[in-house]
Amino acid sequence: MPSARPRLLYVTDLAYPARGRRYGDEDVLLTSRLRADFDLALCHPLDAAALMDGFDAVVVRNSGPVLGYQDAYDAFRERALRDGVRVYNPLTGRADMAGKQYLLDLGAEGYPVIPTVDRAEDLHRLPETGRYVVKPKLGADSLGLRIVTADELPALADGAVLVQPCVDFAYEVSFYFVDHDFQYALYAPDPARRWELQPYDPTPADLEFARRFIDWNTLAYGIQRVDACRAPGGELLLVELEDLNPYLSLDVLDDGGRDAFVAATTRSLRRFLTG
Known part of the structure; x- marks a missing residue:
């Protein structure tokens, strides 16, 4: 049972070179505010599995694309599930946490999703356009993303990538x-x-x-x-x-907006720890 001041291991890559945003600044801000309610330590995603036993929960935040440390993440995930470690967000997410297959699944269920296929035999289902986006199913942060023409698609749509039209x-x-x-x-x-x-x-x-x-x-x-x-x-x-580690762009919010978000996150973490 968590103590009066729960201990959180906050996972972040403060030095990750994200284009157009600063992961480190956001996590320094958020952790400085969460310390009012929690005992908190920061660690790199590569160190999370080795350190997590000493905490009431692991909070995964701006940890960078998993593709860059897939083996370490898989080991962390397997151990956390095996040992019943509380991970926030919970590891049961069905969206980006599990890869990009959900875009195909949601489209097949009729949800309003950008038209998406993954195999050459399904390319006819996409609207015709001059350019298409091809990206890995396990990608993130635009890693591996390519813009190609229709002629290039049959050789690329092998089930391991997603193909989408470039929507105007x-x-x-x-x-x-x-x-x-x-x-x-x-x-x-x-x-x-x-x-x-x-x-x-x-x-x-x-x-x-x-x-x-x-x-x-x-x-x-x-x-x-x-x-x-x-x-x-x-x-x-x-x-x-x-649903794994979304960047929050907290710097765009005014003080009231940041205060409200921190308060909501604090309440959520307390519910999570006692739920």
Whole structure:
């Protein structure tokens, strides 16, 4: 049973060279605030498995793409599940935590997702366009992403990658949730400058769209980010459901917004530790 001041192992790669954002700054900010309620230590993802036994829970935050340390992550995950270690977000996520297969599954179930296939025999299901996106199923942070023409697709669509049309979208927008509670939304008005974010005021229809994916994922606890694009027809289409270590862009929020997010995360962690 956790002590009055639970001990958290906070997993982050402070030096990860993310394009357009600073992982380290965000985690220094968030941990400085969480220390008001928790005894907390930071560690690199490669050290998490060796250190986690001494803590009440492991909080996985800006730990970088798992593809860069897949064997170590697999070992951490296997040991945590075997030993009953509390990991936040819980390791039962069905979205990016488990790879990109969910985009195919959601599309097959009729969810509003960017058209996605993974095999050459299914390429006919994609709308015709001049350019296509090809990315690894286990990729993240644009690692391995390629822009190709239709002629190149048959040789690339081998089941290990996802193929999507390059959608001429108006903008990208992200919805941030703690547990199943909406916190804030941010968007990039200029598609060419996707990390120059601004606050976004979602409509009820926008929130209904985002909540469909949060509900689908069935995580009782944790921080999730629903990434979408505004398609030419005006509808939103899912780009990604990040349920492992979503970057939060807390620097874009005002003081009140950051305070509210920290408070929601603190409440969630306390529920998680006692649930």
